[in-house]
Amino acid sequence: xxxxxxxxxxxxxxxxxxxxxxxxxxxxxxxxxxxxxxxxxxxxxxxxxxxxxxxxxxxxxxxxxxxxxxxxxxxxxxxxxxxxxxxxxxxxxxxxxxxxxxxxxxxxxxxxxxxxxxxxxxxxxxxxxxxxxxxxxxxxxxxxxxxxxxxxxxxxxxxxxxx
Amino acid sequence: xxxxxxxxxxxxxxxxxxxxxxxxxxxxxxxxxxxxxxxxxxxxxxxxxxxxxxxxxxxxxxxxxxxxxxxxxxxxxxxxxxxxxxxxxxxxxxxxxxxxxxxxxxxxxxxxxxxxxxxxxxxxxxxxxxxxxxxxxxxxxxxxxxxxxxxxxxxxxxxxxxxxxxxxxxxxxxxxxxxxxxxxxxxxxxxxxxxxxxxxxxxxxxxxxxxxxxxxxxxxxxxxxxxxxxxxxxxxxxxxxxxxxxxxxxxxxxxxxxxxxxxxxxxxxxxxxxxxxxxxxxxxxxxxxx
Numbered sequence: 001x002x003x004x005x006x007x008x009x010x011x012x013x014x015x016x017x018x019x020x021x022x023x024x025x026x027x028x029x030x031x032x033x034x035x036x037x038x039x040x041x042x043x044x045x046x047x048x049x050x051x052x053x054x055x056x057x058x059x060x061x062x063x064x065x066x067x068x069x070x071x072x073x074x075x076x077x078x079x080x081x082x083x084x085x086x087x088x089x090x091x092x093x094x095x096x097x098x099x100x101x102x103x104x105x106x107x108x109x110x111x112x113x114x115x116x117x118x119x120x121x122x123x124x125x126x127x128x129x130x131x132x133x134x135x136x137x138x139x140x141x142x143x144x145x146x147x148x149x150x151x152x153x154x155x156x157x158x159x160x161x162x163x
Numbered sequence: 164x165x166x167x168x169x170x171x172x173x174x175x176x177x178x179x180x181x182x183x184x185x186x187x188x189x190x191x192x193x194x195x196x197x198x199x200x201x202x203x204x205x206x207x208x209x210x211x212x213x214x215x216x217x218x219x220x221x222x223x224x225x226x227x228x229x230x231x232x233x234x235x236x237x238x239x240x241x242x243x244x245x246x247x248x249x250x251x252x253x254x255x256x257x258x259x260x261x262x263x264x265x266x267x268x269x270x271x272x273x274x275x276x277x278x279x280x281x282x283x284x285x286x287x288x289x290x291x292x293x294x295x296x297x298x299x300x301x302x303x304x305x306x307x308x309x310x311x312x313x314x315x316x317x318x319x320x321x322x323x324x325x326x327x328x329x330x331x332x333x334x335x336x337x338x339x340x341x342x343x344x345x346x347x348x349x350x351x352x353x354x355x356x357x358x359x360x361x362x363x364x365x366x367x368x369x370x371x372x373x374x375x376x377x378x379x380x381x382x383x384x385x386x387x388x389x390x391x392x393x394x395x396x397x398x399x400x401x402x403x404x405x406x407x408x409x410x411x412x413x414x415x416x417x418x419x420x421x422x423x424x425x426x427x428x429x430x431x432x433x434x435x436x437x438x439x440x441x442x443x444x445x446x447x448x449x450x451x452x453x
Contacts, residue, residue, distance in 0.1 A: 011191050018187045023177045032180050037428075039183070040190045044338065044423040047194035073388060073427055109170060124167050125174040155166075 001056065010050055013059055014043055020126065021067055027121050028071035028114065029078075038074055042067045061135045064122065068136060072114040108155055116151040123148060185303070189334050196292065196332075242268040242324055242348055244316055248283060250290045256307045257297050261286045264314040264326060271351035278344060278353070282328070286312060289330065309333035317343070317409045317417075323451065324348055325409035327419075329432075339422040341432050343409040347451070356408050359416070359452060363404070365445045369418060370401040372441055377425075389426045389433075414453045415439060 001009075014021070018039070025042075026035040045066050046053075053062050109117065115137065122133045134144035247265035252258065263286045269275040293310045300306040311331040318325035325345040332338050345354045359365070377389040407419040419434045420426070426433050439453055446452055 007195070014191060015184075015187055018183055019179050022179055022183055023174060026177050027174060036180065036183065036186055040186060041423065041428055043187065043190040044194050044428075047191065048421075048424055070427070077386075077388070077427075077429075120167075120170075121174070125171050 006053075006056065007047070007050060009056060010046065010053070010059065010063075013063070014046070021063075024064070024067055024121060024126065025071050027125070028075055028117070034074065034078075038067070038070050042070045045070065058135075061128075061132050064126075064128075064132075064136045065138070068118050068122075072118070075114055112151060112154070116147070116154070119144065119148045119151050120155070186334075192296075193332055193334065193338055242266065242319075244314070244319075244324070244326060247279070248286070250286060252290075252293070252297075254297075257300075258309045258311075259290065259293050260311050260313075261290055262313040264328065266324070266326075266346075269346070269348070269351060274346075274351055274353060278346075285328075307334070309337075318345075318412050320412050322347065322349055323354075323410060323412075325411075327409060337422075338428075339432055341407060341419055341421060343407050343419065345408070345410050354410070354451065356405055359447060360442075360445045361447055362445070365442070366402055366404060368441060368445055369406075369437060372437060373402065373418070373435060376435060388430065410451055411436070414449075414451060416442065416452050 021039050021042070022035055025038040026032070029035055029038065042063070046063055053059065109120065112120065118137055119133060122128045122136060123130060128136070130145060130148070131141055133148075134141045137144060139147070244264050244266050246262050248263040250259065250261040250263075263282050265279045265282065266275055289310065289312060293308070296308055300308060309331075310333070312329065314326055314328045316324070317327050323345060325343060328342050328344075330340045330342075346352070347354055356365075357363075380387045381389060402418060407421070409417050409419070411417060416437045416439070417434050418437060419432060422428060422431050424433075442452060443449075
């Protein structure tokens, strides 16, 4: 595969899966502008370092890793800002009662650490195999399994029954 | 799993903003244009959209004018760098300003001409590309685009001249790239990074120093972040054989990374001065770096 073919392949991958990439970023930052920024930053990082992607079959996990790291990095830098946003929103938005359950679910998910959240989002929302999740997060498969199990347990504790 | 499915549905329902598609395409386009060793020249077809009457293009070739605009660092009063050409567009949401440097006074006129030609061609091509992007943008409606290029003389001594040329591209957020040329004035040589060293081992020496240095800086300062090392598993960091660099007046090697290359966007362009003592074993000599 020539350099140009590889670039074209990555390019197509980025365009075709943009919605999934956006959702993944959004699930971390909960805000349109920031999610767009993260996708943009990730595209840059990926294409700038494309030479370092050795095998194209790892394209998906490679890019997800960049995306997840960029998102987590962003949260770390802007932690205080996100918290403020929530507080402001809570003050202004009237709470519809029938949304209560959903809020609980989301709150529970948000209470997870970024790493735990990555496990849940990648495995259940993005339907990655546990091996792929492990590779994205740079962990061995058994560790990832254990952590996922623990996280599910934690979620159940916080959501109540039903997982 | 009912609860998880409910969450997944919410996840799937995350609304996709209409601008995502355009943003992704623009980002790819720009990454392509700024990618190293990917000459932007090849990427763009020769056909150009008709030039708009609103361009205030000004090409100043008169030496008098060039002199008046010049940002002239004179040392030894022989070799000079000045602005030979400024391309501009100022049209509501589309802004461009491209300053092209030119060198005069090098003994080797061939080298001088080839550098000057490179600078002029580069900016001409970028401007052409910018006009095309503006035309694209106008087709789909309104948008903001900006481009800004210029140069900075990093080092100008009896012996050496280092010029840095920057390129800032703004679509929402901006990307910046920096390129450098370092010239040995006495011997009329354009210095490349590999030419400074005995063999390839410098890549390893500099990379391992940078790894340590980046970790150190991140440990010392919360606000500093390099994503190649950010506790993450992105282990893909070594410098390129022809990594951007320049040499300071006191003979230190400075390695430069473009925005997004090793750090998140907010870090901008990052540079590292490499201590000369760790290089002494791999250097060809101490003429330039010591």
